[in-house]
Structures are given as C-alpha cells and as structure tokens.
Amino acid sequence: xxxxxxxxxxxxxxxxxxxxxxxxxxxxxxxxxxxxxxxxxxxxxxxxxxxxxxxxxxxxxxxxxxxxxxxxxxxxxxxxxxxxxxxxxxxxxxxxxxxxxxxxxxxxxxxxxxxxxxxxxxxxxxxxxxxxxxxxxxxxxxxxxxxxxxxxxxxxxxxxxxxxxxxxxxxxxxxxxxxxxxxxxxxxxxxxxxxxxxxxxxxxxxxxxxxxxxxxxxxxxxxxxxxxxxxxxxxxxxxxxxxxxxxxxxxxxxxxxxxxxx
Amino acid sequence: xxxxxxxxxxxxxxxxxxxxxxxxxxxxxxxxxxxxxxxxxxxxxxxxxxxxxxxxxxxxxxxxxxxxxxxxxxxxxxxxxxxxxxxxxxxxxxxxxxxxxxxxxxxxxxxxxxxxxxxxxxxxxxxxxxxxxxxxxxxxxxxxxxxxxxxxxxxxxxxxxxxxxxxxxxxxxxxxxxxxxxxxxxxxxxxxxxxxxxxxxxxxxxxxxxxxxxxxxxxxxxxxxxxxxxxxxxxxxxxxxxxxxxxxxxxxxxxxxxxxxxxxxxxxxx
Numbered sequence: 001x002x003x004x005x006x007x008x009x010x011x012x013x014x015x016x017x018x019x020x021x022x023x024x025x026x027x028x029x030x031x032x033x034x035x036x037x038x039x040x041x042x043x044x045x046x047x048x049x050x051x052x053x054x055x056x057x058x059x060x061x062x063x064x065x066x067x068x069x070x071x072x073x074x075x076x077x078x079x080x081x082x083x084x085x086x087x088x089x090x091x092x093x094x095x096x097x098x099x100x101x102x103x104x105x106x107x108x109x110x111x112x113x114x115x116x117x118x119x120x121x122x123x124x125x126x127x128x129x130x131x132x133x134x135x136x137x138x139x140x141x142x143x144x145x146x147x148x149x150x151x152x153x154x155x156x157x158x159x160x161x162x163x164x165x166x167x168x169x170x171x172x173x174x175x176x177x178x179x180x181x182x183x184x185x186x187x188x189x190x191x192x193x194x195x196x197x198x199x200x201x202x203x204x205x206x207x208x209x210x211x212x213x214x215x216x217x218x219x220x221x222x223x224x225x226x227x228x229x230x231x232x233x234x235x236x237x238x239x240x241x242x243x244x245x246x247x248x249x250x251x252x253x254x255x256x257x258x259x260x261x262x
Numbered sequence: 263x264x265x266x267x268x269x270x271x272x273x274x275x276x277x278x279x280x281x282x283x284x285x286x287x288x289x290x291x292x293x294x295x296x297x298x299x300x301x302x303x304x305x306x307x308x309x310x311x312x313x314x315x316x317x318x319x320x321x322x323x324x325x326x327x328x329x330x331x332x333x334x335x336x337x338x339x340x341x342x343x344x345x346x347x348x349x350x351x352x353x354x355x356x357x358x359x360x361x362x363x364x365x366x367x368x369x370x371x372x373x374x375x376x377x378x379x380x381x382x383x384x385x386x387x388x389x390x391x392x393x394x395x396x397x398x399x400x401x402x403x404x405x406x407x408x409x410x411x412x413x414x415x416x417x418x419x420x421x422x423x424x425x426x427x428x429x430x431x432x433x434x435x436x437x438x439x440x441x442x443x444x445x446x447x448x449x450x451x452x453x454x455x456x457x458x459x460x461x462x463x464x465x466x467x468x469x470x471x472x473x474x475x476x477x478x479x480x481x482x483x484x485x486x487x488x489x490x491x492x493x494x495x496x497x498x499x500x501x502x503x504x505x506x507x508x509x510x511x512x513x514x515x516x517x518x519x520x521x522x523x524x525x526x527x528x529x530x531x532x
Contacts, residue, residue, distance in 0.1 A: 052428045076431030089284045089421050090476035100419050104431035109412050156430070 001028040001063075003160060003191045008058035009048055018044045020215035021058070026160075031182070031192040033202035035226075036212030037236050042195045045212070046162045049193070051075050063159070076104040080153035082163040086145065088137045094148050095133040098124055101155030116155075123154035127181060143174030150181060160191045168197060179205050199253045203227045204245065211235060227251035265384045265493040265510075267399050268456040269466075271406065271448045273489020276463030277470065277481050278410045281417035282441045283347060289464040290449045292348060294355030298328020299446075299453035301358045301365070304376045308369030314395035314454070322450030328354050329446045333439075382459035382511030384497045399451055406448040407486060413437060414479035421476070461514045462489050469521075492518070 004026040012018035018041045026032055034042050047053035048060060051067055060067040062078050070078075080101070088097075101123070102116040112120075124130040127147040132140065137148060146166060153161055163182070167175040183205065186192050196202050202209050203223040210220040213235045219226050229242050232253070245252040272290070279288045290296045302324020306317050335350035336343070366376050410417075416437055420427045424434045452459075470485045496513040 047425075050429050052425055071431075072428060072433050073431040076429060079429070081426075081429040083426065086426070087423060089286065090471065092418070092421075092476050096418070096477060100415075100422070100430060103415060103419055106415065108416075 002026070002061070003028045003030075003063060004049065004193070005061040006045075006048065006058070007061060009055045009060065010057040011044065011048055011053055011055045013044075013053075017056075018215055019048065019055075022216055024210060024217055024220075026191060026193060029186075029189050029191055030208060031186045031206050032194065033206035033209045034193065034195045034212060035197070035199055035202050035209060036218075040212045041215045042212055043164055046081065046164055046193070046195060049160075049162060050079055050081055073104050076156065076158070078158055079160045079162060080156040080158035082146070082149050082153050082161065082166045084165045085142075085169055086149050091136040091138045093133065094124070094129060094135050094137060094140070095120065097137055097148055098133075098151045098155050101152040101157075104156060119157065120151075120155045123151040126154060126184075127151040141174075143170050143177060146170065146174070146178055147181070150178070154185070160193065161185065163192070163194045165195055165197055167201070175201075199227060199232070200245075203250050203252065204248055223251050227253060263396070264399075264455055265497040266490045267403050268384065268452050268459060269462060269489035269491065269493030270486045271403055271452045271489070272459060272462035273466035273470075273485035273487075273492075274407060274410055274482055275445045275448045276465075276489075277467040277478065277485040278413075278417065278441050279445055279463070280467050281421060281478050281481075282438055284421055284423065285348065286468065288348070290445065291355070291458070291460055291463065293329065293351035294332055294353070294358060295325050295329050295351075295446055295449050296453060296458055297355040297358035297362070298331075299325040299450045300380060300458060301361045302327075302450065303379055303454050303457070304362045304365045304369070307375050307379065308365040308372050310372060314392060315398070318395065318398060318451045318454035321454035322447055324358070325446035325450035325453070326443070328358055329442045331357075333442060378509075379453075379457035381509035382457045382514075384456055384493070384500070384510050395455075399455060402447055402451045406444045407482070409440065409444045410482050411479065413440065414477070414482060417441075417478040418476070457511070459493070459511045459514060461511070461518045462492060465518050466492060 002025055006022055006024040009019050009022045010017060022045070034045065036042055044053060048055055062070070067075060098120045099112055099116065102112055102120065106112065121130065124133060127150050129144065129147050129151055132144060137145065140148065167178050170178065182192060182194065194206060207222065208220065209223055209226040211218045211226050211231065218235055219231055227242055229240055232238065232240055239256055241254045241256060242251045243254055244250065276289050279290065279293065280286050299321045302320040302322070303317060306320050311317065332347065332350045332354045335353065336347040366373055369376055416432045419430050419432050420434055420437065427434050466489045467481060467485050470481050470488055474480045474484050492514065493510070496510050496517065500508045500510045500513045
C-alpha cells in the first residue's frame with residue numbers, strides 16, 4: 001500500500017521555487033533515505049509532508065486521502081517529526097516532553113490519561129531513557145536529547161516518521177545508537193523517511209534511497225542503483241570512488257584525495 | 263481587593279505571554295500593550311471623565327489596538343517571528359507613550375490624575391458605588407484565567423517552537439490570537455483600575471517557574487496567586503513605610519528586583 005504520495009509538488013518560499021514538480025511514492029513500512037546536495041529541497045520536502053508548508057501546485061496524499069483536507073491534529077496522528085536539533089526555551093522534564101507527543105489525542109481541557117502515561121513510558125523504555133525521566137531536558141547531552149525527541153515521536157503513535165538529519169550533530173557512538181533505534185522501529189512496521197547528508201549512512205541503513213537534485217527526485221532505488229559514481233558526480237559535482245563495504249557488502253563512497261595518492 | 267485582582271491579572275498574563283512568545287523577556291509592557299491601555303485610560307481622564315464603568319472600555323480598546331498594531335506590524339504571511347514581535351512591541355509602546363504625553367499636555371487640569379495613573383496605584387477603594395466596575399474586573403479576571411488555563415498544554419508545546427508545535431497538532435496562529443485577545447482584555451482592565459504597575463508581569467512567572475517548573479497548567483494558577491500576594495504585600499508597604507503613600511509600582515520594582523536577583527543566583531549555583 002502507498003502510505004505517502006507526493007504528486008507533482010511545486011512549492012517554495014517567498015516566490016523562490018524550491019520543489020519543482022516533485023513526485024515520490026513511499027510504500028507502507030519502508031525505510032527510505034533522502035539524500036542530495038545542500039539546498040536541493042530535502043527539508044522543504046519534509047515540511048510539505050507535515051503541511052507546515054503548503055504546496056503551490058500538486059497534492060500530498062496520506063493513506064489515500066488528500067492531506068490538505070486534514071486538520072493539524074489529524075496530520076499529527078499520522079506523521080511525526082524528529083528535527084536535526086531541538087531547542088528548549090523552558091526546562092521541562094524528560095517525562096513532560098515525551099507526554100507532549102500525546103497532544104494529538106487529547107482534547108483541549110483534558111489531562112493526560114493513564115493510557116497516555118503508559119504509552120509515554122513504553123516509548124521511554126524503547127529508547128532507553130526511562131531512567132532520565134525526572135531530569136531537565138537542558139541538562140542532557142545531545143544524544144540523550146535526541147532519544148527524548150524520538151521517544152516523543154513514538155508516543156505520538158504516528159504511522160510515518162520523518163527525520164531531518166537526526167544524527168548530524170552526534171558523535172559516532174550516539175549515531176549508531178539512534179540508527180539502531182530506527183532499525184528497530186522499522187522492524188515494528190513504522191514507515192520511515194530519513195533525510196541525510198551522509199551517503200554511506202544512507203547506503204548501510206536504508207533499503208531504498210531517493211537522490212534529490214534541484215527540487216526533483218533524480219534517482220530512486222536500492223543502494224546499488226543510487227550510490228553510483230557517475231550519478232553522484234552529476235548531482236554533487238564531486239568525483240568519488242564507490243567500493244563495497246567488506247562488512248555489509250553494500251556500496252561505500254570513498255573520498256578521492258588520499259586514495260589516488262597511495 | 264484591587265491589589266488581589268491586579269496582581270492576579272499581571273502575573274497570569276505575564277505567564278501566558280512569555281509562553282506564547284517563547285521568550286522569557288516578554289511582558290505586557292515590553293509588548294506595548296500596557297502603553298496602549300494607558301493611552302486608552304488617559305484619554306477619557308483628560309476629558310474629565312471619571313466613570314469607572316466606562317473607562318475600562320477605553321483601556322481595553324487601547325490595549326487591543328496596541329496588540330493588533332504590534333501583531334500586524336510583526337506578522338508576515340500569517341506567521342510572527344518572535345524577535346520582530348518584540349521590536350514591534352517596543353515601537354508601538356513608544357508611539358502610545360508619546361500619545362499619552364500629548365494627552366497630558368492637552369489635559370491641563372487633569373494632569374495630576376494621569377501622572378498618578380502612570381505611576382501605578384492601588385488607591386481605588388471598594389464601595390457600593392463601584393459594585394458594577396468591580397464585578398466587571400472580577401469577571402474579566404476569571405474569564406482570562408479560564409481561557410489561559412485551558413490552553414496550558416498547548417502553551418507548553420508552543421514553547422518548543424512554532425514548527426514543532428504544528429507537527430504536534432497545535433494550531434499556533436489561532437492560539438496566539440486567542441491569547442492576545444484575552445491578554446489585552448486583562449491588561450486593559452487592570453490599567454484602568456490601577457495604572458501602570460511594572461515588574462509583576464515580567465518577574466512573577468520567573469519566580470513561578472523557579473518554584474514549580476515550566477508547565478503552564480501549574481504556572482498560570484501559581485503566577486496568579488503569586489502576583490496577587492506580591493501586590494498585597496507591596497500595597498501594604500507602599501502605605502506604611504512613609505508618611506505619604508508611595509506609588510506601588512515603585513515598591514514592586516525596588517523590592518522585586520533584588521528578590522529576583524537572589525533567586526537567579528541561587529538557581530545558577532545549584
């Protein structure tokens with residue numbers, strides 16, 4: 001089934017066109033990486049899916065229905081977002097932040113119900129932050145904070161999880177932690193759309209990769225099809241070599257500099 | 263009686279505005295709302311009007327005009343960048359302060375009343391003739407409290423930023439308009455009765471947050487109670503320390519600032 005369809009989307013900011021007649025189909029339960037050069041429209045693509053940016057032309061279809069007809073609350077029950085970095089003006093506790101994920105299910109004057117607490121606790125257990133629940137969010141490290149935000153998006157019980165370079169500010173240990181989390185979510189049937197700068201990370205972790213270029217999808221397919229030196233040269237303008245990673249047997253991008261010297 | 267209502271309103275509006283603007287420096291004064299309300303109050307005073315059933319309407323109108331002037335200056339394509347909002351607030355504040363000074367010059371014999379209003383005072387004593395104005399003040403306070411309190415969870419989420427809030431299902435533009443409307447109602451009525459009492463709206467929510475945490479569902483009622491308590495104490499001090507009555511706005515600032523500084527230092531050392 002098609003969970004998410006972007007049908008001829010053209011949109012942008014203040015007269016500047018960013019997405020240009022973009023088409024994308026995301027299958028139910030798939031894990032798709034979106035890669036592409038800076039400014040090609042990756043984040044704009046995510047904004048269009050959540051409806052925080054309205055398409056000028058074209059339609060966003062969520063589970064077969066036109067997303068433009070859904071309210072903010074209805075969209076937030078289907079789509080959850082993990083941004084690159086989160087800012088917290090006021091120092092809420094971890095538990096309070098995770099419980100915010102239940103907002104789409106609560107009426108205005110309603111308090112969180114016991115089931116909301118149990119869903120939030122389950123999400124915190126899943127991301128291994130239950131022991132941090134009393135801590136203030138601004139006292140946590142970047143990796144812990146990102147796990148809190150992922151727990152919040154799990155508590156949202158959405159069908160689609162959008163991530164905007166969720167690991168780009170983290171060291172390698174925390175990167176692996178977050179990616180393992182995503183793999184576990186994917187195995188539970190979550191549809192994941194993962195924007196990344198890191199070609200190798202996309203290649204190792206996602207079964208499908210969409211390569212964006214100047215507001216369009218340039219290529220989409222498995223790592224073997226998309227992580228291709230000619231394609232990368234055409235889109236990024238960089239000459240790279242692609243070898244097989246001996247551990248995973250998946251394509252791995254090598255930077256040319258040192259390689260050609262030796 | 264007046265100090266309870268005024269303190270409650272100032273504390274609670276400070277808390278909601280700081281929440282909605284994602285900015286702990288926001289308060290009715292910085293936003294220019296209080297200046298708008300002052301002009302709304304000064305105008306009928308200058309014309310010699312003393313009727314406390316009518317003056318609050320002018321103050322509310324002034325506050326409302328100010329807040330929507332700020333809003334339309336700062337909003338762009340239906341969104342309000344928060345730094346622009348504060349700048350617009352300062353701008354509108356200056357504009358209305360200038361208008362207040364103009365009314366002072368033109369007001370002539372009523373100058374004394376306007377200056378007194380600007381300094382902030384709690385001199386309005388409850389008596390039979392003021393039942394209707396007091397009922398309006400109390401009713402507005404309760405209404406504003408209910409509306410702010412009911413939106414507590416959404417205010418919490420909005421503090422993550424507008425886009426995050428949208429992703430969590432909050433209609434932030436609607437929420438903002440609602441909060442602006444009830445805030446100007448609250449500030450308008452408070453200024454009509456008590457004039458400008460600074461500091462309470464800015465600092466009370468900070469004290470509330472230091473004591474009870476940032477959850478608006480606790481912060482709004484606690485700011486209400488703390489604001490009322492602070493003004494009762496400030497009023498007693500204003501009346502008792504000197505042979506003449508000190509404007510209460512002076513007292514709140516002189517006592518509140520060191521107290522706030524102490525809380526701030528204490529939190530930093532933890």
